[in-house]
Amino acid sequence: MAPVLDRSRRRFLGWAGLGTLGLAAAIGAVRSTGYELHPETLARLRVLSAWQYVVMHAIGRRMLEPETADVAAFADEYLSGLPELERTELVKLIAFIEHVAPLWHGHLRRFTDLDDDEQDTVLETLEHSAIAQLRAGFAAIKAMSMMAYYRLPRAWEAIGYRGPVSPRSLK
Secondary structure, three states: OOOHHHHHHHHHHHHHHHHHHHHHHHHHHHHOOOOOOOOOHHHOOOOHHHHHHHHHHHHHHHHHOOOOOOOHHHOOOOOOOHHHHHHHHHHHHHHHHHHHHHHHHOOOOOOOHHHEEEEEEEEHHHHOOOOOHHHHHHHHHHHHHHHHHHOOHHHHHHHOOOOOOOOOOOO
């Protein structure tokens, strides 16, 4: 009789595992939909998908407030020049911020669906995390946000920069 129990237990665990994978896939499919971008913006993207662009836009908005810059477009351009491994790690971090980090604060909604204060709390948690990789990831995202802003001529005066000595060449 023991072999029958073992077989049924294995069958149950197999079905439970399959059900868990199916549920995870369904949740992933639902949580990665609903991101809208203008077709022209979408056509210009080199690295980021539509949902990753929307997440980077939300992160940049919180990092720079009250100032603004197109952090998502800058991040897409910046990531295209990185080695594959670094690019992959930063894209994973974007997914982590969108889908996992809000759960630490009991939010079942994704980062982009949180209000400003909730988003700030999620980002502050990453900034002060006990996990070194999360702090480093936060620093990288923050650096991209700051680079997106401080490359703009309107930001130069605030830091006392009078601009390049020779004019930029347009490509």
